[in-house]
Amino acid sequence: MFHVQRPQEAAFYRPVNSPNPQNIPARTVLNLEADAKAAFAADVHAISLRSLNKRFGSHEILRDVSLSVSTGTIFGIIGRSGAGKTTLIRIASLLEKADSGDVFYGGEPVSGARGQALLDARRRAGFVFQNFNLFASRTVFGNVAFPLEAAGWTKSDIEKRVGELLDLVGLTDKVDRPANRLSGGERQRVAIARALANHPKILFCDEATSALDPETTRSILDLIQSLSRRFGLTVLMVTHQMEVVRRICDEVAILSAGSIVESGTVDSVFANPKSEMGRRIVGEVSHD
């Protein structure tokens, strides 16, 4: 049930007629596509984190964290509050800098990027937050359009792409609504559409369903899974909810006190947790 599915539709990832953002030279776009193919051929990891360390003052948040996520998989990082999950995903998504260690997207180092290179690297990944973090000053359309405006797309290309994205998340009828006049589930759908606007290959989810009720949680998870399967999207999600991991993740890592204590396929970690924290977390679920 949790075997790692390789996406069959890599070519679908960027539709042939998709608009080419003006300020991105054609070469870059072509390279991205070539990279995607190369990644499949060589099974290069979409995301690799190497020896990440982070401390705030004397408090060690992350200690020598390394992990790799294969292209097209949904990878869950689970841990208690304070384990360093949020810091880890913020570093992986280039929102924060590690004290030492490197982040790679598709085999390319991105953690040292600055200026325009950093903006380009960030556009290769989308980020979905626990509290949605929509722009209250903008409508649904304006929220989804923002990353495209930032990447220099033309108005007509933006309109087309936003239409596609809202169709993908099932919100075409709410296009002109102020962003914060939606239900929690709808807001998270807008946030997902916004995160996917620039055709990223990576999606980061930080407790993306923790603010939602169980039914909405399931529908959002199913949406993320179907998007991942359909577009070969690699998803790295942190959560404290084991149900989330069990429902959609292919692989899982357990983070405890800033270190990864165990990782593997969801099946193997569930069936035979090796670490103390793994046994505790899996044990909690079986009581449900």
Add this chain to the structure above:
Amino acid sequence: MTEIVSLVARPLWETLLMVFSSTAIAGILGGSLGLGLHYMANDRLSGHAAQLAIVKKIADRFINTLRSFPFIILMVLVLPLSRLIVGTSLGTVAAIVPLSVAASPFVARIVEASLSEIDPGVLDAAIASGASKRRILFAILIPEALPSLVSGITLTMITLVGYSAMAGVIGGGGLGDLAIRYGYQRFRTDIMISAVLVIIALVEGIQLCGNAITRGIRARR
């Protein structure tokens, strides 16, 4: 009655000129200063909040010092500046200089406070979108803070109505000057009351407009 109207008309125009021009100038100067202060203090935006802390501290001291001056003293202090900028240190236009100098640090603090109210998560979302800092500032942060910025500008204008009453000292004219020179010094109580009533109406009008704009923006969110 017609005498009062003709006496009030010109000072009213002078007050409006002083208040609106100095608000506009302070909006630009103080607004930029406030943006700068917020940028320096916000590590998500600048990425170097620790290194910029010293610059921020100096800017803070400068603003606090400027805000500490009683306006009447500040007016005298910036006389040379008025002469330099508008060529004279007397009159309504010259009075705009000290008014702008007094209002700029006030606006800077208002802009700084409004921007820092924005949920840092919203800023994260903008950063994760791969947007440049300039775009984040102008396309996200300022629109997000707009209702609070409009309230702040309203507050600034009303404070400036009060300050402009002192502009008579350097020949700036205005309603306050009318109330003092005609009303108080020449014992024309009717003119004093009229001037004060017009000032009250002006303040009410500014507040009503500000509230209406803020309400309008909030209604669309």
